[in-house]
Amino acid sequence: MSSAEAIQVVHQMMEAREREMAAAMQPVTKKYDPASTRMEFWAEVAVGPLTVVSIFAWALLMAVAQ
Structure with missing residues (x-):
């Protein structure tokens, strides 16, 4: 693996880590609400x-009303 490829892999790992941290920092939106x-x-x-x-009650009332 060349150093350019290694740098690219490290950058991808850093971006993935940043996405994970951003997702973890978001507040939980699904709370129990009675x-x-x-x-x-x-x-x-x-x-x-x-x-x-x-x-059913309306139909019965209409049948009786006739």
Whole structure:
């Protein structure tokens, strides 16, 4: 390996190290947030079944109203 190739390899290693350090210095964005957990629950779990029940109740009401 020539010295130019060795210098290139060292520079690549230094750049990789800098990228790793930059990634490690970024703040953690995924923290546990109870409010967002509740919002996800209502958005995904409860709204779907509530919509189905509401549609069924409306259809039943319309059938009875006739």
